[in-house]
Amino acid sequence: MSPDMALDRGTRAPDAALPEPSDARLIGAAKAGDRTAFEQLVQRHYRAAFAVGLARSGNRADAEDLVHDAFVRAAERLEHCRHPEKFAAWLCTIVRNLAHNLRTRGLAPRTTIIGPDMVASNESPERDAQLAELRDRLQVALGELPVIQREVVLLHDVDGRTHDEIAVIVGTSSGMCRQHLFKARKRLRALLAHADGANPLDA
Amino acid sequence: MHNDSDDLIDLSALDPLRDRASFEACAARVAGHAMDARDRSRAAARAEASGIVIALMSLARPTVLAAGILVAIALSAVVRSTTPPSTSTVSAADAMGLPRRLTDILHSTAAPSLTELEVALAAAASP
Numbered sequence: 001m002s003p004d005m006a007l008d009r010g011t012r013a014p015d016a017a018l019p020e021p022s023d024a025r026l027i028g029a030a031k032a033g034d035r036t037a038f039e040q041l042v043q044r045h046y047r048a049a050f051a052v053g054l055a056r057s058g059n060r061a062d063a064e065d066l067v068h069d070a071f072v073r074a075a076e077r078l079e080h081c082r083h084p085e086k087f088a089a090w091l092c093t094i095v096r097n098l099a100h101n102l103r104t105r106g107l108a109p110r111t112t113i114i115g116p117d118m119v120a121s122n123e124s125p126e127r128d129a130q131l132a133e134l135r136d137r138l139q140v141a142l143g144e145l146p147v148i149q150r151e152v153v154l155l156h157d158v159d160g161r162t163h164d165e166i167a168v169i170v171g172t173s174s175g176m177c178r179q180h181l182f183k184a185r186k187r188l189r190a191l192l193a194h195a196d197g198a199n200p201l202d203a
Numbered sequence: 204m205h206n207d208s209d210d211l212i213d214l215s216a217l218d219p220l221r222d223r224a225s226f227e228a229c230a231a232r233v234a235g236h237a238m239d240a241r242d243r244s245r246a247a248a249r250a251e252a253s254g255i256v257i258a259l260m261s262l263a264r265p266t267v268l269a270a271g272i273l274v275a276i277a278l279s280a281v282v283r284s285t286t287p288p289s290t291s292t293v294s295a296a297d298a299m300g301l302p303r304r305l306t307d308i309l310h311s312t313a314a315p316s317l318t319e320l321e322v323a324l325a326a327a328a329s330p
Contacts, residue, residue, distance in 0.1 A: 030238070033238075033242075035234060035235070035238045038234045038237060038238050039230060039231055039234035039235075041234075042230040042233050042234045042237070043226075043227070043230045046219060046220070046226070046229075046230055046233070047218070047219060047220055050219045054217065060217070060219075064219070067233070068233050068236065071233050071234070071236075071237045072233075072236055072237045072240045074237065075237035075238055075240055075241040076237075076240050076241050076244045078241070131216055134216040135216050135217060138214060138216060138217055139217070153212075153214070154214065154217070157211070157212065157214045158214050158215070158217055158218050185211070185212055188212050189212060192212070
C-alpha cells in the first residue's frame, strides 16, 4: 500500500490534534440518527469490507455491491452489534454472509451503482487502461489462493491492518495470520512472475 | 521468521481508496443509502409495534369481560367445593313430616298400646 493512500482510522493518527472518535462512539451516534457518524464508519472500514468482499467474490464489481449491502444491513442492525469495538469484524462477517448467499443461492450480481470505480477517474485514459489490466492480473492471481490467504493478504497489504486486527477479523491467531500472509505473498509472486515472465509489481 | 515488509507485493491497484475524492463521494452515498434503510426499517418496526398495540386494545374489553366471567365461575366453584358439609342429618320421616311420636313407635321394638297409637295419630292428623 502506498503511503499516500493510507487511510487514517483514528487509532492510527497519533499526530492528529484531536483523537478520532472510537467506533463505539460513532455507532452510538449513528444509532441516534447521526448520518455523519455512520459516514465516518464507512470511511474507516470500507477498505476492510472491500478486501473481504473481493477475497470472497473475486471481482471488484461484486465486492463493491457486497460492501454496499453490508453497510446497509449493518445500519439496519446496529443494535445487534454487541461489541462495537469489533465493528470491523462484525461488518466483515456480514460481507462474508452476503457473499455466501450470493454464491449458494445463485443470485445474479447486480450492476454496481455506487462503487468508487463508477465515479469519473482523475487519471488519463491510458493510465486507467493500464490500471484495469493490472487489476485483472492481480485478481486472476488472487483467485488461485485459498480464501483465507486472500483475505489476509488484502487486509494487510491493501487495508494496512495489523496482524492482531486481521486475527480478530478472520477469526484466527496472529501467528496464523503471519503464516497466511507469507504463503500468500510467495504464491502471488510466483503466479505473477509466471504470467509475466518478470514481475513489474515488486515494490 | 520472515518480516512483513519482505516480499511486499504492491496491491494498491486494488485499493478502493486509490482515488480519494471518488472514494469520499462513494462513502457518502453508501452511508446515505444505509441510513435511509435504517430509517425505513425503524419506521416499519414502529408501525408494526403500534399495530400490535391497537390490535390488543381492540381485544381488551371483550377479553377482560370474558376473563371476569371465567374468574367468577371459577371462584364460585372453589367456594362451593371448600364449604364444609353439614353435620346435621334429617331423617326421611322428618322430611315427610311425620310426627316424632309416630316415628318413635315405628322405631320401637315394643308393641304400642292403643292409647299411644291414638295420641300419635291424632298428632299426625293435627296441622
